[in-house]
Amino acid sequence: MSTRPTPEAAQSTPESTPESAPRSAEHVDVLIIGAGLSGIGAACRLRTEHPQRSVAILEARSASGGTWDLFRYPGIRSDSDMFTFGYRWRPWPGDRALADGPAILEYVRTVAKEYAVDELIRYHHTVRRASWDSSTARWTVEVDRDGEPVTLTTSFLYACSGYYDYDSGYSPEFPGVEDFAGEIVHPQAWPEDLDHAGKKVVVIGSGATAVTLVPAMAGEAEHVTMLQRSPSYVLSRPGRDPLAQRLERLPTRLSFPIVRWKAILLAVATFQLAQRRPALARRIVRKATKEQLPPGVDVDVHFNPAYNPWDQRLCFVPDGDLFKALRAGTASIVTDHIETFTEKGLRLRSGEELTADIVVTATGLNLKPMGGIELVVDGREVDLARTMTYRTMMLSDVPNFAFTIGYTNNSWTLKADLVADYVCRVLAHLDRTGTRIAVAPRDPSVGEERLLTFSSGYVLRSLDKLPKQGDREPWKLRQNYLYDVRSLRRGDVDDGVLTFA
Incomplete structure (x- = not known):
């Protein structure tokens, strides 16, 4: 059952197939969006587990580090324990439990250099649109490189751009x-x-x-x-x-x-x-x-x-x-x-x-799921609010695509590490089975629930933009690291839901 293609993933008609990428378009096996904590961690894991695959990281800004390079206000620091906010496979140095922003930024960039991931980052590359074509099992990714349009293709698209808008924070309209x-x-x-x-x-x-x-x-x-x-x-x-x-x-x-x-x-x-x-x-x-x-x-x-x-x-x-x-x-x-x-x-x-x-x-953030990228699957635009998250790292009916959203009740990196490990396992399964497509078809019998149950303002303001979670596994968000370690790091990738074509 695991290798049976779904109609949505395996078939493509002339009417629904997106325009072919230019013949000169560069192809990479895995394309990561975002050179912050999640993106650099993901690239390090891919370098370790899949050294034969080509990887590139697209970063819209001029520097790596994501949040820790963007925010420069006095006293900026982590509000998560650094022994979990650091990567599992690269220990956080020293005994500081809550570290300041510059120390975290130095750690992230040091890790990137140690794994030669800094060489994979392409700055000033803003992803605008990504179109999946099932007939070729590839994404065509449209990028703005300092005002110049650039097109790449990739077999697996991995969004590590966080969940908030890097361009502007949330400011209410105050009278006077x-x-x-x-x-x-x-x-x-x-x-x-x-x-x-x-x-x-x-x-x-x-x-x-x-x-x-x-x-x-x-x-x-x-x-x-x-x-x-x-x-x-x-x-x-x-x-x-x-x-x-x-x-x-x-x-x-x-x-x-x-x-x-x-x-x-x-x-x-x-x-x-x-x-x-x-x-x-x-x-x-x-x-x-x-x-x-x-x-x-x-x-x-x-x-x-x-x-x-x-x-x-x-x-x-x-x-x-x-x-x-x-x-x-x-x-x-x-x-x-x-x-x-x-x-x-x-x-x-x-x-x-x-x-x-x-x-x-200091009134909060504006959410910008998936970095605001327009996703298209076989000619049909993906409406995020109508999708359901599979293991809170893939979207229903969107092939060869993963994203990282960390825990809200624990360290962000705990979940980012698990997602990176799972992506590596999915890619290994594709290799073993000789398949090219991994997709989680939407199950109409699974009930919908809010993705995030937090009552924070930035969540409530953006509920209509977010995907849904399901009312049962593996569509349900547990917010429990111990559970996710079992399911994402040790559970069977071929679980009867994720389909390989």
């Missing part, structure tokens, strides 16, 4: 913005020459970016105010991993798996507790937060969200730096709604006025 005499900046477009020393700063937001910016700016600014419409859960954790410090004398090959699996199991247990006993999880987080706050900062006003822990992502701060800034008086927190901007700052719904020289709108 034109009256404000100061500077307004978004973290995604941080000006290199912005000087906040000695100035009054208001950071609008309560997520990971806001809780990073506030303590980072508080050291030099006159004062920093974190203005939030609604609270988030914020937890302190050691900036350096205590277990890694205790095991530092051991060889890395021994210490790294121990520290990594400690982090994985702790994250899984924490999430499961929050899902199964949310009231208990809320009490634990509230108690830990209250102990960090100075007198006068009410935990139930500023750190007690209406949602349960892990209904949105938890914010972790290294060594309680946000709470230290609050206790030192260099930062403060206000929970209120903005009525309007004024010439000198913001007026809130309560009537309170916040004076500001700089306002930072």
